[in-house]
Amino acid sequence: MMVCMHTTYLNQKMKTIRLANPLLTFNNAKTIKGQPLGYRTAILYLAPHKASGVINTCEHSSKECRATCLYKSGNAILYPKVNQARVRKTKLLHAQPDLFWEVIHNEIDSLRSYCLKHYLKPAVRLNGTSDIYNASIEYLMWMNQDVDFYDYTKDFGRIKDFIQRRLPHNYSLTFSHSEANFAQSISCLESGVNVAVVFDVGRGKKLPATWCGYKVVDGDVHDLRFLDTIDSIKNQKAVVIGLRAKGSARKLKPRKLGFVQPNTDT
Helix, strand or coil: CCCHHHCCEECHHHCCCEECCCCEECCCCCHHHHHHHCEEEEEECCCCCCCCCCCCCCCCCCHHHHHCCHHHCCHHHHCHHHHHHHHHHHHHHHHCHHHHHHHHHHHHHHHHHHHHHHCCEEEEECCCCCCCCCHHHHHHHHHCCCCEEEEEECCHHHHHHHHCCCCCCCEEEEEECCCCCHHHHHHHHHCCCCEEEEECCCCCCCCCCEECCEEEEECCCCCCHHHCCCCHHHHCCCCEEEEECCHHHHHCCCCCCCCEECCCCC
16 A cells, blocks of 8 residues: 555656655755765665564664664654654555665666766765665665665674675675674674774764774764775775764663773773
């Protein structure tokens, strides 16, 4: 059954399917920081984990990850319609996946046109509040090889494919550390894959210089993670993408084997 938000089609005569409410968004405070670097980023925000009631979009999430998800903080709390829209998008993906990915493809075409006009490079993050990957996504990347795709993921199997270069060349991955995958985080760093780590650091405060012996770079400066991963696997010079605890993550007690790490060099 078609989800009500998406019942209006535009540009049907041109055989280009678009929805009254776009699936990709641009109004993210962090991704906007990428424009001075020459990129315009589109993000897909779905309902995380089982919040949609129809599918699990975060099969590799941990307990503390789910408890601190941005789905439960920020604008999503101030404006309930934000999460309602994410649920509707996820239900559309579940009910009509072919339509869903066709619309995404067309919206990427629009992104490309905008970038050409404004002298920017297009970037797409398909997992803003989810962690999915399938054949449709892979096909989408192969069909848009001039676009930089990137994700944070806790899917260690996908990371292995990334290391072995079995994924599209224009897809960059950063492993996302949690209280349940410390050993995998270290394995990623040893293999040249960057790892995002949340620290008990307040807004505007300095991050630790190192974590487990690896250099920490400020991940809050911008969200263009594919710029961090250039040649990192080949040269095995991985870095830790340091993120400051935000929202409900500030309530977690920092600990070495926790989701939020202490603000100390290790």
